[in-house]
Amino acid sequence: MTKQEKAHAIHRILEDLYPTVPIPLDHTDPYTLLVAVLLSAQCTDVRVNQVTPQLWALAQRPEEMMAQSEEDIRAIIRPCGLSPRKSKAIKELSRILTEDYGGEVPQDWAALEALPGVGHKTAAVVMSQAFGVPAFPVDTHIHRLAYRWGLSSGKNVASTERDLKRLFPEESWNKLHLQIIFFGREYCPARGHRMRDCPICGTYGRKALLKAERE
Template sequence: MTKSDKATAIHRTLEELYPEVPVPLDHTDPYTLLVSVLLSAQCTDVRVNQVTPALWALTDRPEVMKTIPAEDIREIIKPCGLSPTKSRAIKELSKIIDEEHGGRVPQSFAELERLPGVGHKTASVVMSQAFGVPAFPVDTHIHRLAYRWALSTGKNVVQTERDLKRLFPREQWNRLHLQIIFFGREYCPARGHRMRDCPICSVHGRKSLLKREKG
């Protein structure tokens, strides 16, 4: 089986398991999605969804958020971790969005990645989930699964994103990255994972990892 054939088979399995793929972060517009994705760095989506209602009660508009002291934002988002850095980034990016982009989240990778606290992965999530632009956000979970499935060398997330984009059609990217995330949570966790019990790893897993597990 070629790597392309394997990718097709994996996609077919994911389509069967996850015909519906809701965006895991609760949001109402591109701005609230952007802030939620920023908060999700080194934090679970579940925790972010528990924290953001209190933040939105404060405000969910950039023109107001920019006026709120970073300390007040920090107090609300503490459970998400890295709160000093994240609170400053939220305040600063809100100011830029309001004053330089007319209060609207920019719709380009370059402009998004210039915002404080926004890297390529965060920009990719916003572009794909808020604006429908084909993107393949690769977090540590997708990076791990792509290596386990021998779809990428696993050297770094940049290489993994490049490999996955080559293997899967552009029109599949936005949906597929969510399907892989859901699959990883349910069947393919980082710890305590048995590849031979996994619907995808058992069939398409990296041979060296399967051999090590058996041995």
């Protein structure tokens, strides 16, 4: 089986299991999604969704958020971790959006990636989920599964993103990255995973990993 054939088979499994996928982070517009994705770095989506209602009660628009102190923002987002860095980034990106973009999140890769606290993965989530632009956000979980399934070399998230974009049709990217995330949580966790019992790994997993598990 070629890698392309394997990708096609895996895609069919994910479509059967997750014909529809919700966006995991609660939000109301591109700005609240941007902030929620920033908060999700090294934090679970569940925890972010627990914290953001209080943050939106404080400020829900860039012009409102920039007027808040870093201390007040930090006090709310502390459960998400890295709160000093994240609170500074949220306040500063809110100022930039207000002063340079009329309070709106730009639908532009370079402009997004230039914002404080916003890297390529965060920009990709916003572009795909807020604006519907084809993107394939690759976090550590997708990176791990792509390697486990033999779809990528696993050297880094950038190379994994390139590999997955080559293997899957562009029109599937925005939904597919969410399908992989949901599958990883339900069937293919990082620890305590038995590959031979997994709906994907058991048939399409990397042979060396399956062999090591049997031994």
